[in-house]
Amino acid sequence: MFVLGRRTAGAVIAGAVMMAGLSVAGAADEPANIIKYRQNVMKANGGHISAIAAIAKGDVSFMDQAEDHARAMAATAGDILPLFPEGSDTGADHRSLPAIWTDWAGFEKAAKAYEDAMPALVEAAASGDRAALGGALRDVGQACKGCHDDFREDK
Amino acid sequence: MTTWTPAGRKRPAGGPARRFAAPAVLALCGLSSACGSAWAQGDAEAGEAVFIAANCQSCHTDYANDGALLAGGRALKTPFGTFYSPNITPDPKTGIGNWSDEDFRRALIHGRAPDGARYYPVFPYTSYSGMTDQDVADLKAYIFSLPPVEKANRPHDLKWPFSWRWVMAPWQWLFFHPERFAPDPERDDLVNRGAYLVDTLGHCGECHTPRNRFGVLKDDMHLAGQEEGPEGGIVPNITPDPETGIGNWSDNDITWLLITGFLPDGDNVQGGMGEVVEHSTSRLTDTDRQAIAAYLNSLPPIVHQVGPPRETGDTDTGGGGDEFDY
Numbered sequence: 335m336f337v338l339g340r341r342t343a344g345a346v347i348a349g350a351v352m353m354a355g356l357s358v359a360g361a362a363d364e365p366a367n368i369i370k371y372r373q374n375v376m377k378a379n380g381g382h383i384s385a386i387a388a389i390a391k392g393d394v395s396f397m398d399q400a401e402d403h404a405r406a407m408a409a410t411a412g413d414i415l416p417l418f419p420e421g422s423d424t425g426a427d428h429r430s431l432p433a434i435w436t437d438w439a440g441f442e443k444a445a446k447a448y449e450d451a452m453p454a455l456v457e458a459a460a461s462g463d464r465a466a467l468g469g470a471l472r473d474v475g476q477a478c479k480g481c482h483d484d485f486r487e488d489k
Numbered sequence: 490m491t492t493w494t495p496a497g498r499k500r501p502a503g504g505p506a507r508r509f510a511a512p513a514v515l516a517l518c519g520l521s522s523a524c525g526s527a528w529a530q531g532d533a534e535a536g537e538a539v540f541i542a543a544n545c546q547s548c549h550t551d552y553a554n555d556g557a558l559l560a561g562g563r564a565l566k567t568p569f570g571t572f573y574s575p576n577i578t579p580d581p582k583t584g585i586g587n588w589s590d591e592d593f594r595r596a597l598i599h600g601r602a603p604d605g606a607r608y609y610p611v612f613p614y615t616s617y618s619g620m621t622d623q624d625v626a627d628l629k630a631y632i633f634s635l636p637p638v639e640k641a642n643r644p645h646d647l648k649w650p651f652s653w654r655w656v657m658a659p660w661q662w663l664f665f666h667p668e669r670f671a672p673d674p675e676r677d678d679l680v681n682r683g684a685y686l687v688d689t690l691g692h693c694g695e696c697h698t699p700r701n702r703f704g705v706l707k708d709d710m711h712l713a714g715q716e717e718g719p720e721g722g723i724v725p726n727i728t729p730d731p732e733t734g735i736g737n738w739s740d741n742d743i744t745w746l747l748i749t750g751f752l753p754d755g756d757n758v759q760g761g762m763g764e765v766v767e768h769s770t771s772r773l774t775d776t777d778r779q780a781i782a783a784y785l786n787s788l789p790p791i792v793h794q795v796g797p798p799r800e801t802g803d804t805d806t807g808g809g810g811d812e813f814d815y
Contacts, residue, residue, distance in 0.1 A: 385755075387755065479750060
């Protein structure tokens with residue numbers, strides 16, 4: 335007979351509850367507010383990226399802070415998917431493409447690629463090596479592009 | 490993990506044989522009246538660098554449909570209609586495998602097909618006409634070293650009167666005056682190299698300079714951006730005006746974008762410029778990217794707002810409004 339371990343079952347139930355909670359939270363919020371919120375989260379990421387870029391380029395010598403920026407990005411990388419609940423495409427100007435919802439699996443994969451690029455960024459930031467940091471950030475950029483190309487409208 | 494400074498791609502200096510090839514041809518020409526012009530010997534390895542800088546592959550490869558390299562068929566939507574790029578692989582039947590050196594040179598420098606037909610300026614011979622003979626010869630050698638692919642060309646789908654190819658005859662007569670690139674003695678070598686990369690090989694102005702209703706680039710708006718770019722996109726002002734262009738960008742900001750595709754505010758470029766970064770500028774040498782930055786920052790700033798003005802207090806996004814409107 336197929337029996338789930340108690341711990342596994344607990345995790346599955348907890349996961350289901352969390353996902354339901356997320357979608358309820360998403361559904362309860364005004365789409366316009368969700369759009370603004372996610373734009374601000376993206377702006378925050380952009381801010382960290384430009385800060386790391388300035389260090390990697392050698393414009394500033396705050397190498398000791400690079401890891402803080404990288405960790406902030408890594409900590410929020412997993413937050414991206416819930417920013418796009420079904421129905422959050424009206425009420426404010428945005429460039430999110432319908433493909434996000436028609437190809438959720440593809441969107442999930444693209445968001446995952448961004449998350450997966452994070453450990454290398456944190457490691458490079460901690461290493462203090464400018465070239466390595468620039469390389470890791472460039473890889474993060476490929477992940478940004480991977481999602482933006484298919485799921486964000488070109489300007 | 491990769492480092493972001495690609496290994497410097499050096500242009501081969503050319504062995505003694507190559508260095509003396511041109512004078513040898515000249516000498517032979519002096520003896521023989523059958524010799525038309527001193528044709529530079531092409532070097533495929535050097536041609537790869539030209540190929541990258543001229544970004545032939547972005548338009549001549551149908552990446553969206555997993556098309557083969559340079560086999561054409563990529564759709565380019567413009568205000569004049571939809572163009573489909575031709576096959577430029579060395580396939581003799583459907584590509585350019587039967588082209589002579591002179592055919593190739595005439596296409597790039599004079600915008601004429603081997604049968605005399607005049608190309609639409611969607612093929613940027615208006616920029617390439619500045620190319621040096623050596624670069625043209627090297628480019629041909631490189632393209633002819635790539636695998637031939639048999640794939641028939643798809644006809645363009647253009648609006649009248651552009652659908653009449655003969656209109657290109659008066660168009661070229663009126664608007665196209667091939668001019669070879671000449672370094673400006675007032676500028677240093679780096680800036681001159683940048684000018685050649687931006688205006689001739691990179692043909693940046695073909696998207697970044699607005700056109701008049703005849704499709705002619707407006708000289709007085711050189712690189713000042715436009716709202717009717719290819720594929721309907723907004724193309725930013727890249728002159729060094731601080732308000733509407735990229736005047737607040739350092740040389741480093743420019744080279745960083747050319748390597749990584751990141752804008753100074755941490756967003757990334759996409760669409761056409763994303764392709765340019767991927768296929769071309771990220772693969773240039775560091776020196777060439779520095780030359781591009783030096784040249785762009787040496788240009789006269791042009792005040793030209795393209796798209797919505799950027800938010801006050803925003804970081805420098807360079808004349809493009811809010812970059813983060815997901």
